[in-house]
Amino acid sequence: MSPELLARSGLGSLLDGATYRTGNPFAQWRRMREYAPVVWNEPDVFPGFWSLTRYDEINEVLRDGGTFSSSSGILLRPLAQGDDPGSDRTLALADAPRHTALRGAIAGWFAPRNLRMLGDFLDRTAQDTVRAAVAAGRTEFVTEIAARLPLDVVCAFLGIPDEDRPSIVEWSTDAFCAGTAGERSLAHLEILDYFAGLVEERRARPGDDLVSVLAGVRHEGELLPLDDVVLNCDNLLVGGTENVRLAMSGGLLALLEHPHQWALLQDDFDATVNTTIEEMLRWTSSATHLMRRATADVEIGGQRIRRGDLVVCWLPSANRDPGHFTDPDTFDVRRTPNRHLALGAGPHYCVGTQLAKLEIKAVLREFTAQVGEMALDGRPEHLDSIVVNGLRALPLRLTPAAPRD
Ligand code: HEM
Incomplete structure (x- = not known):
């Protein structure tokens, strides 16, 4: 079989969640970057789409929100499921x-001044969570640490009352980490139902929180319909917790598997932490793909894409493109420059970027300060999904750091 045919015929494996649970999609992405970087995939379970695997073309698509629209959905969905309910x-x-109005309304919450005020809360929460794990001598890092910290922060932003948080924690844990797809979607419905009640409450009595802000957003003079506000709250909860959890846990596993890199971070935390976080983001690339729809005929990577065609961008592939990164398959906590696309690019560039980095930093700081040795306490388990990739479980054994003089 010719290399090009081999690259094309392996594309189907990228559309199977099991590939990300048990296998290694990077070999397939490497073949596609080399022999079929912009290639059409015929409709089957999923609609037909152009598959993009190289950094340059993916960067071009994400930055051009006029030619490549997000409004009909940004994730591949089986044809049988119909349109994405969040479309537009x-x-x-x-x-x-519409995007500009919504983004303008919530962006202030993620501004540096607001985030600085969060600093103490983040540091305290990270300190307490890691201290409890070290005292216990072991932790299931994904659920007990990587999921908890971002969830606490998003709940505070959304103004979720303290007494409701245990339910949100329980539903979120099930929605992201439960074994079966049925359990996951049931837990997700509980979250949507909860937000419907909360939004109605905040419309009646607005508070100083993000749910109240969203409940008061007007587009073309009209308040957003209740369902739209609920979906936006849900997106913030999911976006604000799921990817942070995956980047933090996948990044920690990478540090565990590369002891020399971990030592570099421990030896000089302040000088190394920012580049370490960027490398964790590049390495984990937890958002597996982003989709767009062409609004005009356009040429990308020598292929003619027609108006209406779907385009799928494989982010982990872009972030391992040797045309853009030196030694892309090496985990290097001092890598500079590191202009990865793990947080997207262009108009939809992740609005939670700085917050995510602060959260990861708080946990890394506590790990380097409090943990002497860490080792696996069982096999890490990977998610079975084509939407996000990373760890479902990371059992660790921890010993305390020697007291400093
Ligand atoms: C390591 C952590 C994170 C990763 C890897 C990540 C990844 C991404 C990516 C790839 C996009 C671009 C989507 C697109 O272009 O269609 C995005 C957008 C977004 N993210 Fe994040 N994200 C992270 C953390 C967060 C946090 C902490 C929040 C909020 C609390 C958040 C909320 C959002 C929202 C609301 C958008 C949509 C922005 C827009 O369309 O203008 N994310 N994120």
């Missing part, structure tokens, strides 16, 4: 000018 309604699935 949530921030991530809106184009300008």
Whole structure:
């Protein structure tokens, strides 16, 4: 079989969640970057789409929100499931000018001044969570640490009352980490139902929180419909917790598997932490793909893409493109420059970027300060999904750091 045919015929494996649970999609992405970087995939379970695997073309598509629209959905869905219910309604699935209005309303919450005020809360929470894990001598890092910290922060942003948080924690844990797809979607429905009640409450009595802000957003003079506000709240909860959890846990596993890199971070935390976080983001690339729909005929990578065609961008592939990164398959906590696409690019560039980095930093700081040795306490388990990739479980054994003089 010719290398090009081999690259094309392996594309189907990228559409199977099991590939990310048990296998290694990087060999397939490597073949596609080399022999079929922009290639059409015929409709089957999923609609037909152009598959993009190289950094340059993916960067070009993500930056051009005019030619490549998000409003009909940004994730591949089986044809049988129909349109994405969030189409043209949530921030991530809106184009300008609706996108501009929504983003303008919530962006202030993620501004540096606001995030600085969060600093103490983040440091305290990370300190307490890691201290408890070290005292216990072991932790299931994904659920007990990587999921908890971002969830606490998003709940605070959304103004979720303290007494409701245990339910949100329980539903979120099930929605992201439960064994079966049925359990996951049931837990997700509980979350949507909860937000419907909360939004109605905040419409009646607005507070100083993000749910109240979203409940008061007007587009073309009209308040957003209740369902749209609920979907946006849900997107913030999911976006704000799921990817942070995956980047933090996948990044920690990478540090565990590369003891020399871990030692570099421990030896000089302040000088190394920022580049370490960027490398964790590049390495984990937890958002597996982003999709767009062409609004005009356009040429990408020598292929003619027609108006209406879907385009799928494989982010982990872009972030291992040797045309853009030196030694892309090496985990290097001092890598500079590191202009990865793990947080997207262009108009939809992740609005939670700085927050995510602060959260990861808080946990890394506590790990380097409090943990002497860490080792696996069982096999890490990977998620079975084509949407996000990373760890479902990371059992660790921890010993305390020697007291400093
Ligand atoms: C390591 C952590 C994170 C990763 C890897 C990540 C990844 C991404 C990516 C790839 C996009 C671009 C989507 C697109 O272009 O269609 C995005 C957008 C977004 N992210 Fe994040 N994200 C992270 C953390 C967060 C956090 C902490 C929040 C909020 C609390 C958040 C909320 C959002 C929202 C609301 C959008 C949509 C922005 C828009 O459409 O204008 N994310 N994220």
